[in-house]
Amino acid sequence: MREEFEIQIKDFSVEQTAYSGQCFRMRNLGDGVWAILAGGHYVQVKQQGDRFAFSCGEDAFRGFWREYFDLGTDYGRIKAMADPEDDYLRKAMEFGWGVRVLRQNPWEMIMTFLISQNNNITRITNSVEALCKKFGERRIACDGFVPDCMLEDGCYYTFPSPEAVAAAGVEGLKDLGLGYRDKYLAAMAKRCCGEEGREWLEDLAQSDYETACGLLLKEFGVGKKVADCICLFGLYHVEAFPIDTHIRQILEVHYPKGFPYESYTGVAGIIQQYLFYYKLHG
DNA sequence: GTCCAGGAAAAAC
DNA sequence: GTTTTTCATGGA
Numbered sequence: 001m002r003e004e005f006e007i008q009i010k011d012f013s014v015e016q017t018a019y020s021g022q023c024f025r026m027r028n029l030g031d032g033v034w035a036i037l038a039g040g041h042y043v044q045v046k047q048q049g050d051r052f053a054f055s056c057g058e059d060a061f062r063g064f065w066r067e068y069f070d071l072g073t074d075y076g077r078i079k080a081m082a083d084p085e086d087d088y089l090r091k092a093m094e095f096g097w098g099v100r101v102l103r104q105n106p107w108e109m110i111m112t113f114l115i116s117q118n119n120n121i122t123r124i125t126n127s128v129e130a131l132c133k134k135f136g137e138r139r140i141a142c143d144g145f146v147p148d149c150m151l152e153d154g155c156y157y158t159f160p161s162p163e164a165v166a167a168a169g170v171e172g173l174k175d176l177g178l179g180y181r182d183k184y185l186a187a188m189a190k191r192c193c194g195e196e197g198r199e200w201l202e203d204l205a206q207s208d209y210e211t212a213c214g215l216l217l218k219e220f221g222v223g224k225k226v227a228d229c230i231c232l233f234g235l236y237h238v239e240a241f242p243i244d245t246h247i248r249q250i251l252e253v254h255y256p257k258g259f260p261y262e263s264y265t266g267v268a269g270i271i272q273q274y275l276f277y278y279k280l281h282g
Numbered sequence: 283g284t285c286c287a288g289g290a291a292a293a294a295c
Numbered sequence: 296g297t298t299t300t301t302c303a304t305g306g307a
Contacts, residue, residue, distance in 0.1 A: 021288055022288090113288075116288050116289085117287095117290065118286090118287065118289045119287055120305080122306080123304070177304070178304095179303030179304050180302045180303050182303095184290090221289095221290070223289060223290045223291085244288035245286085247288080276288075
């Protein structure tokens with residue numbers, strides 16, 4: 001039998017987090033229910049206000065999903081850091097009240113944000129899913145929390161290993177809609193596979209923000225913005241402040257005299273997520 | 283047809 | 296060293 005775990009959580013919206021451009025493997029199943037895929041993990045969550053039902057049971061919630069959704073962090077405290085005179089940020093926080101910065105897998109974020117460059121969210125989502133479907137492992141999702149309408153025949157695909165992607169080579173990545181980015185993924189998969197690759201990923205995960213950025217910037221296809229996204233979403237360096245085309249426009253229009261980074265030392269990345277979400281959906 | 287999308291590498295100045 | 300062009304691709 002399925003064991004369902006219910007819990008009350010403040011400052012959290014699955015929907016807002018799913019549409020905040022940091023994760024491309026959450027699917028809306030309707031009726032407030034979401035399917036979430038992370039690495040090899042899968043769960044369905046039903047949200048009604050501040051009450052949540054997780055399909056995974058309490059052990060998996062405490063062992064994995066609680067940390068994944070960053071539920072141990074007090075986002076009320078972060079919202080309270082907003083400058084009272086910064087109307088734009090205050091509106092952004094009010095609008096995206098339930099956005100959280102996920103603690104996702106580094107390797108998964110490296111691949112995902114290599115795909116993201118000069119790309120749009122729909123195409124990124126399609127490419128990530130195609131990558132998983134082609135190279136990931138096929139698994140049975142869940143025994144009927146709700147009908148798995150978005151998941152073909154009740155199955156899902158895990159995010160593929162570096163070895164699986166590396167083995168395909170750049171030729172094997174041609175039919176995923178990656179465009180010119182295929183060569184970046186092929187090179188990075190090669191970099192991360194085998195014993196040496198695992199060590200590199202482990203070093204990356206142990207590094208502080210500056211060091212991690214330096215390691216990432218040495219790799220083919222990784223520039224400052226992608227490195228910052230990997231740091232923020234894959235390594236939980238919430239001081240990282242990725243500046244993409246949307247954030248650049250916000251800074252130009254609403255912060256012409258410069259963004260007050262010094263007011264948000266150590267949490268600028270979370271502030272950035274509120275701004276990004278508001279720009280996209282507000 | 284042109285412009286844009288969670289940009290970065292390569293070429294040109 | 297800094298600025299400009301190129302790189303696929305699908306949708307508006």
